[in-house]
Amino acid sequence: KGIERELICPACNELFTHPLILPCQHNICHKCVKEILLTFEDSLADGGSESSNQSSPRIKISSSSMDRIDRISRTASQRRSFGWRGRKRNSLTPRSTLFPCPGCKRDIDLGERGINGLFRNVTLETIVERYRQAARAAIAIMCDFCKPPPQESTKSCMDCSASYCNECFKIHHPWGTVKAQHEYVGPTTNFRPKILMCPEHEMERVNMYCEICRRPVCHLCKLGGGHANHRVTTMNTAYKTLKEKLSKDIEYLLSKENQVKAYITHLDLLLKETECNSERAKEEASQSFEKLSHVLEERKSEAFRAIETSKNLRLEKLQMQAEEYQGLLENNGLVGYAQEVLKETDPSCFVQTAKQLHVRIQKATESLKSFRPAAETTFEEFVVDITKQEEILGGLSFHSSGLEIPDINEEQSRIYNKALISWECPGKTDSADTYVLEYHKLNREEESATWQEIQVCSKSKVISDLDDDSSYAFRVRGYKGSICSPWSQEVILRTPPAPGTGFSYVQKVLNLRLLVLRAVGTSVESRAGYSLLLGSERMQVGCYTTLDYIIGDTGIAKGKHFWALHVEAYSYVVKVGVVSSNKIQKLFHNTHDVTSPRYEQDSGHDSGSEDAFFDSSQPCTLVTLGMKKFFIPSTPAAPKDPESRILPLPSSLGICLDCDKGKVGFYDAGCMKCLYECEVDCSGIMYPVFALMGGAAVHLEEAIAEK
Numbered sequence: 001k002g003i004e005r006e007l008i009c010p011a012c013n014e015l016f017t018h019p020l021i022l023p024c025q026h027n028i029c030h031k032c033v034k035e036i037l038l039t040f041e042d043s044l045a046d047g048g049s050e051s052s053n054q055s056s057p058r059i060k061i062s063s064s065s066m067d068r069i070d071r072i073s074r075t076a077s078q079r080r081s082f083g084w085r086g087r088k089r090n091s092l093t094p095r096s097t098l099f100p101c102p103g104c105k106r107d108i109d110l111g112e113r114g115i116n117g118l119f120r121n122v123t124l125e126t127i128v129e130r131y132r133q134a135a136r137a138a139i140a141i142m143c144d145f146c147k148p149p150p151q152e153s154t155k156s157c158m159d160c161s162a163s164y165c166n167e168c169f170k171i172h173h174p175w176g177t178v179k180a181q182h183e184y185v186g187p188t189t190n191f192r193p194k195i196l197m198c199p200e201h202e203m204e205r206v207n208m209y210c211e212i213c214r215r216p217v218c219h220l221c222k223l224g225g226g227h228a229n230h231r232v233t234t235m236n237t238a239y240k241t242l243k244e245k246l247s248k249d250i251e252y253l254l255s256k257e258n259q260v261k262a263y264i265t266h267l268d269l270l271l272k273e274t275e276c277n278s279e280r281a282k283e284e285a286s287q288s289f290e291k292l293s294h295v296l297e298e299r300k301s302e303a304f305r306a307i308e309t310s311k312n313l314r315l316e317k318l319q320m321q322a323e324e325y326q327g328l329l330e331n332n333g334l335v336g337y338a339q340e341v342l343k344e345t346d347p348s349c350f351v352q353t354a355k356q357l358h359v360r361i362q363k364a365t366e367s368l369k370s371f372r373p374a375a376e377t378t379f380e381e382f383v384v385d386i387t388k389q390e391e392i393l394g395g396l397s398f399h400s401s402g403l404e405i406p407d408i409n410e411e412q413s414r415i416y417n418k419a420l421i422s423w424e425c426p427g428k429t430d431s432a433d434t435y436v437l438e439y440h441k442l443n444r445e446e447e448s449a450t451w452q453e454i455q456v457c458s459k460s461k462v463i464s465d466l467d468d469d470s471s472y473a474f475r476v477r478g479y480k481g482s483i484c485s486p487w488s489q490e491v492i493l494r495t496p497p498a499p500g501t502g503f504s505y506v507q508k509v510l511n512l513r514l515l516v517l518r519a520v521g522t523s524v525e526s527r528a529g530y531s532l533l534l535g536s537e538r539m540q541v542g543c544y545t546t547l548d549y550i551i552g553d554t555g556i557a558k559g560k561h562f563w564a565l566h567v568e569a570y571s572y573v574v575k576v577g578v579v580s581s582n583k584i585q586k587l588f589h590n591t592h593d594v595t596s597p598r599y600e601q602d603s604g605h606d607s608g609s610e611d612a613f614f615d616s617s618q619p620c621t622l623v624t625l626g627m628k629k630f631f632i633p634s635t636p637a638a639p640k641d642p643e644s645r646i647l648p649l650p651s652s653l654g655i656c657l658d659c660d661k662g663k664v665g666f667y668d669a670g671c672m673k674c675l676y677e678c679e680v681d682c683s684g685i686m687y688p689v690f691a692l693m694g695g696a697a698v699h700l701e702e703a704i705a706e707k
Contacts, residue, residue: 007128010102011036016128020118023110025214026103027121037099037115111226117199119215129190141187143168153187161191200225209238307382314375321374324364334360403432403485406459406476413474415466415493416564416669417500418704422460423476423488432478432485437461442471442492449473462704468560469497469672494672497656497665498562502703503554503688522700524550526692547575550698552688555581556657563688564654564669564701567625572694578657578664579620582684620689621680623666625649626696630666632676647675652701657686669701 009016011032018030097114098107111117142150143165153163157173159182164172173179198204198218206216212230221227233241253260326333338357344350404425412422421439425431435456440449454461456476466472471494478485526548567574624631630653632645639645654669657680665677680686690698 003127004131007124007131015132016121016124019121019124019128020115021121021215022099022101022103022108022118023213024101024104024106024108026101027124028102030115030120033099033115033118036102037097113200119196119199120193122193122196125190129188133188141189145172155184155186156188156191158183158185158191163187163189207235208232209235211238303382303384307379310379310382314377317374324367334364403478403480403483405485406432406435406478406488408474408476408488408491410491412460413491413493414704415495416701416704417502419463419466419472419493419495420460420704421463421474421476424459425478432480433457434479435459435476436479436484437463437474437476438487439463439472439474441467442473466495468495468499470495496562496564496654496669496672497667497674498560498658500703501554501556501561501563503552503563503700522702523697524690524692525697527695547573547691547693550690550692551579551584555685555687556659557685558659560656560658560660562654562656564652565690566652566699566701567649568697568699569628571692571696571698572626573692574625574696574698575622575691576625576653576655576666576698577620577622577689578655578680578686579689580681580684580686583620584687621664621678622689622691623676625653630675633678635678650675655688657682659686 007015009019009029009032010026011028014029016027016029019027020030020033021027097110097112099110100106101108140152141156141163143153144150144162145168146165151165151167154166155169156163157169160172160179169184173182195205196216198206198216198221201218201220204218204220206218208217208219208222209215210217210221210227210230210232213227216235217225217227217232222230222232323333338361341350341353341357344353406423406425408421408423412420414420419439421437423435435458437454437456438451439454440451443449454463471492473490473492475487475490477487565576623633628649630647630649632639632647634645650668650670652669654667654672656665656667658664659682662679662682663677664680666675667673668675692698
């Protein structure tokens with residue numbers, strides 16, 4: 001009974017049935033794996049709808065597991081959909097299956113074979129069967145071949161995977177036949193295979209043990225499979241080694257039985273102490289909230305008294321005003337009195353009374369012309385503003401003076417295709433166990449935004465599914481048990497104007513006569529060598545020096561795309577931009593690749609007409625960078641003063657191409673500020689293009705990955 005917890009499947013919380021060993025070394029029922037994968041496929045097909053989250057009655061998937069399934073399905077759907085629209089890339093990656101392990105709460109890669117590549121844990125299956133037999137010793141296993149009513153079985157055949165009574169066993173295993181050689185045991189329902197076969201090569205038995213992957217393999221796995229370069233040992237050697245280690249560990253644990261019992265006794269005391277301390281903490285927290293509630297009740301009573309006093313005063317004024325207007329009715333109040341005065345016939349008596357009455361009648365007449373209530377009916381001045389108090393109460397928690405407030409590192413945090421948020425603690429005192437990262441989109445229309453919360457065990461987090469061209473606020477706090485630190489200072493970052501596009505360099509157009517150039521992966525570097533010095537011997541005042549052009553391997557046909565790059569500070573001349581597939585060939589024959597001496601500032605040949613001709617003759621749209629500066633191209637709309645067209649070079653430069661609108665923009669990728677934007681002809685497939693002259697280097701920004 002004491003080992004029952006070791007025999008329970010973490011997915012269905014029942015005894016294992018045909019358990020499989022996952023790559024993370026956790027066990028799970030064969031049926032549970034299929035049900036979880038089926039749930040995953042349903043969520044992938046339905047786009048993560050609520051209907052896809054309904055699991056079968058047998059399996060109980062926790063909300064965290066469903067969150068991981070939804071995350072995997074979103075990732076897989078993004079891979080399968082044409083998310084990076086219009087891009088053409090000849091790359092084929094092998095298909096693999098991700099499985100959310102309910103044991104370690106991690107996403108496990110099952111490889112290309114998926115569930116078919118998992119080993120059956122025969123040893124665990126045998127132990128579970130022993131446990132079941134011990135639990136149901138009074139329940140007999142019946143013969144599978146008897147006519148009704150079946151007899152109690154006396155033996156089970158491991159080759160036939162069936163149970164027999166004595167008579168049926170003699171009938172189905174006649175003496176002198178091959179079946180008579182079958183292996184039989186006592187009655188059982190667990191029919192384990194006699195030979196463990198390789199799941200990848202089903203006709204081969206496993207005879208080796210991979211020490212890297214910690215799993216049995218066959219000789220084909222070692223010769224040409226996924227374990228070709230791994231260190232393996234024979235099965236007998238692995239058996240002896242592992243059994244010896246396990247035996248020694250068990251002997252050590254058994255020798256420490258008294259120590260374990262002492263720990264258990266100490267833990268029992270800690271359990272009781274925890275119960276008492278928790279009740280004491282509840283009482284203290286209750287007292288704190290009662291004090292807070294008492295303050296609120298007092299303020300509530302004061303507010304009610306003020307509202308009641310104002311109400312009575314206003315009712316009194318309005319009531320008096322109503323009575324005054326009531327007196328203006330016929331035979332009532334002031335009018336009735338005036339009517340009686342008019343009946344007076346003695347002139348002296350009438351004049352004596354009518355003078356004062358006439359003044360009152362005039363006031364009543366004026367009040368009819370401009371009616372205004374004596375008091376306001378609204379109580380807007382009594383509306384309680386609790387915005388700040390709500391925010392303070394929302395952050396009400398158990399604060400510890402020893403828990404440092406984390407700081408978000410803006411230099412290490414960045415946003416590209418995803419957001420990478422990194423933080424650190426300034427001191428070393430009482431470091432937090434976990435962190436809570438919150439973020440929300442800054443929206444002018446919404447006064448109070450809803451923070452989205454993520455629990456993180458490390459000091460960085462990658463966030464996906466952020467809207468393009470939007471600003472987000474981030475903050476983080478640390479937790480150690482139930483104690484938390486105050487919130488860090490909010491940091492605002494802006495997302496790129498379009499989804500991030502990934503590509504690498506391809507050497508399409510190169511002039512290697514003057515430069516030694518290296519283009520590897522996502523970095524390109526040019527170094528001025530002896531060839532440039534020798535070439536300068538032939539340079540005259542009117543000749544041109546050439547650029548080396550590098551073109552990306554990804555073409556963009558439609559949509560809006562963004563990529564970022566970093567230019568080394570020592571770079572002399574770098575040009576970045578886009579080029580159409582219709583004009584790539586012109587780069588081979590174009591004679592106006594770079595500026596010539598006649599375009600120098602003091603050459604006398606920098607007229608607007610020449611600039612217009614020069615810009616229109618270029619096959620690609622480029623901006624010039626170099627010497628830690630960003631040069632805005634000379635256009636009719638650009639400032640005439642050359643110095644006003646020179647900006648500091650940002651640490652990371654972003655390029656946004658909008659094929660639908662025919663525009664390309666150049667951004668400071670740190671703050672996503674647009675430095676320059678112009679129209680571009682997107683009739684063909686557009687490619688990123690770079691040009692270098694002299695000593696220079698350009699590095700593409702790497703996409704932010706989950707791991």
